[in-house]
Amino acid sequence: MSLVPSSLDPAKAVYRHVIPAGEPWIHEVRGGQFFRIVDLHGNQAVDTLFYNAHDYSDRYSAQDTIRAQANLYLTTGTKLMSTNGTVLLTIVADTCGRHDTLGGACANESNMVRYAIEKRFMHACRSSFLKAVIEWDHGMTKRDIASNINFFMNVPVTPEGGLTFEDGISEPGKYVEMRADTDVLALISNCPQLNNPCNAYDPTPVEVLIWDGSAL
Amino acid sequence: MSESPILWEETVQPAASWSHVLKRGTSLRLIDVEGGANAGALFYNFECTAERYNMPDTLKAQHIARLTKGFVLYSDMGRVLCSITGDTVGWHDPIGGCSSAALVRAKYGEARYQEHRNRCYRNGHDSFLVELGKWGLGPRDLAANVNFFSRLDTAADGAITFHGGNSAAGASIELRAEMNVLAVLNTCPHPLDPSPTYDPKPVHLEIRRVAAPGPDDPCRVSRPENGRGFTLTERYFL
Numbered sequence: 001m002s003l004v005p006s007s008l009d010p011a012k013a014v015y016r017h018v019i020p021a022g023e024p025w026i027h028e029v030r031g032g033q034f035f036r037i038v039d040l041h042g043n044q045a046v047d048t049l050f051y052n053a054h055d056y057s058d059r060y061s062a063q064d065t066i067r068a069q070a071n072l073y074l075t076t077g078t079k080l081m082s083t084n085g086t087v088l089l090t091i092v093a094d095t096c097g098r099h100d101t102l103g104g105a106c107a108n109e110s111n112m113v114r115y116a117i118e119k120r121f122m123h124a125c126r127s128s129f130l131k132a133v134i135e136w137d138h139g140m141t142k143r144d145i146a147s148n149i150n151f152f153m154n155v156p157v158t159p160e161g162g163l164t165f166e167d168g169i170s171e172p173g174k175y176v177e178m179r180a181d182t183d184v185l186a187l188i189s190n191c192p193q194l195n196n197p198c199n200a201y202d203p204t205p206v207e208v209l210i211w212d213g214s215a216l
Numbered sequence: 217m218s219e220s221p222i223l224w225e226e227t228v229q230p231a232a233s234w235s236h237v238l239k240r241g242t243s244l245r246l247i248d249v250e251g252g253a254n255a256g257a258l259f260y261n262f263e264c265t266a267e268r269y270n271m272p273d274t275l276k277a278q279h280i281a282r283l284t285k286g287f288v289l290y291s292d293m294g295r296v297l298c299s300i301t302g303d304t305v306g307w308h309d310p311i312g313g314c315s316s317a318a319l320v321r322a323k324y325g326e327a328r329y330q331e332h333r334n335r336c337y338r339n340g341h342d343s344f345l346v347e348l349g350k351w352g353l354g355p356r357d358l359a360a361n362v363n364f365f366s367r368l369d370t371a372a373d374g375a376i377t378f379h380g381g382n383s384a385a386g387a388s389i390e391l392r393a394e395m396n397v398l399a400v401l402n403t404c405p406h407p408l409d410p411s412p413t414y415d416p417k418p419v420h421l422e423i424r425r426v427a428a429p430g431p432d433d434p435c436r437v438s439r440p441e442n443g444r445g446f447t448l449t450e451r452y453f454l
Contacts, residue, residue: 001373057355062271063313066376067407072311073374083341083358085316098374102281102311104272109294113277113445126292142266142292143356157370161282161307163275 004076006093006177008034008211015210021203022123022192024132028053029180032213035089036177037188039096039152041204043168045191046151047105047125050080050088053183056140058084062101062147072157074099074149080178083146088184093177096170100155102163105129105148106193115195128189136185150191151176153198165198179213217302217390218243218426225423228255230416231338233347233402237262238393238423240453243301245422246401248365251385253417254406255364256314256340258348259289259297260398265353267293271310271360277441281370283308283362286438288445289391295449296442297397299435301426302390305383309363311376314340315407324414337414343402351398364389365419366406378408392426392435394449 010016014033019025021044029035030053037046052058064081066072074080076094079087104110105125112120126145133140152170157163192203223242227249228234238244246255261267270292274280278287285303288296320339327337340361348357365387367379391399405416429436429446436446 061313061360063311063360064316066311067313070376070408071374072370072376083355085318102272103276104270107273107292107294109292109448110270110273110277110290112448113273113290113294113441117444117447147270147272147360155276157281157374159370161280163279163281165276 001097002076003095003097004093005095006036008215010209012215013209013211016207018205018207019188019190020205021190022128023190024128025188025208026132026136027186029184029186029210031180031182033180034177034211034213034215035180035186036175036209037151038173038175038207038209039170040172040207042172043152043170043200044204044206045153045193045198046206047189047191048149048151049129049146049187051185052082052086052088053185056138056144056185058082058086059144059146060088060149065101072102074101087181089178089180091176092179096152096174096176098154098169099176100150100153103150103153103155105189106191111195119195122194123192125189125191129187132187165196168198217245218424220424220426223423223425225421227418227420228401228403230418231404233343234421235347235350235398235400238397238399240393240396241425241428243390243392243424243426244399245388245390246364247388247420247422248383248385249418249420251383253365253383253403253419254409255419256344256402256404257362257364258344258359258400261291261297262396262398265357265398267291268357268359269297275310277445278439281311283310286434288435288442290445294445295452296394296445298391298393299429300389301392301435302388305365305387305389307367307382308389309366309368312363312366312368312406312408314344314361315404316341319407327414338404340402340404340407343404344400347400347402363406368408378406378410395452
């Protein structure tokens, strides 16, 4: 696992925003801009989806991304692919080293299956995703909530075909940075999960930053 | 596997598509006629197609990165769409996705209908879209798919490779529908199949009526998560 830092200066970012734990965030990133997510407190799951800003039905595809690079894990060099084969973004820096795209996002219903039926009331990522796309008011619905990226999460697959949820490999201040290869809509749920140790049972804020390409 | 009488059967030709609403209480057996088949599949709750097969929920609820007997296919609503009640293969791929027109052209070149008639090269992505279109569904409904009969190997660094020879002639897998499930299939080759020639295989299908899962059903008791998944599925029909 190689760690690749970025030379971009946060003071020169054109946009900075701290997403509190449990909140969604939706924002356009234009082609050529750089987009960084900072794990401010360490091991926070950042559930993320991307859409072609000109056609939301052309969206991030976990399977196409995995297949295109013949590797399950996302890191520097990974091209984030859409269902139509568009390169949406490319990961250009990564001080964490590995990110998951198989574990998906938590939901009221999947929490009922995974933990206990009475967990339905607990806040979950797919509710945040839905709230964000409803407020975005461009006709998006649950049909548009596809399988996502979990930045800073470590979900290894074993040779025997098992899926394991390992302790995080992220730390406070670790970040992942992407260059948008086309205009994209970014959708994040800063994960509120309290039922498993992915966040050390303590969901925390993350920061998003955007730079114009000229900042490089 | 169920040995009740076959209600009907048919063969999906190589690189062809198929769809059907599997009624709750029936089973679909897929048979790899020649060996080396791939059956790409998507599943929806026919009564509300916004509820659909969810790859991450299926994998994480059961801590698996492969599909075989005893596991189930979850929807995004915490319900079991289908249970895997029989399998002679041992590994079906939930991760590799489907091929696209660009991928097939780059790997195999072009074979148009004009020259090749029904042996033209088809791809998984377009085949899914056409079959979904017949049910009023479209690109927004294209979710992560299953690839029955195919297998990927994963290295410690996450690198994936196609596992050749996974499925022999006559191999089969049986799905029991736990809801009224729109199943959409195609037999296009797996996108990571390294074969230099475009060589899709047929898959034979058999539909049977089967008993409802009892309290000791192997899929229900294989994990505590699945017990809750069956409870939520049964509540849907109350």
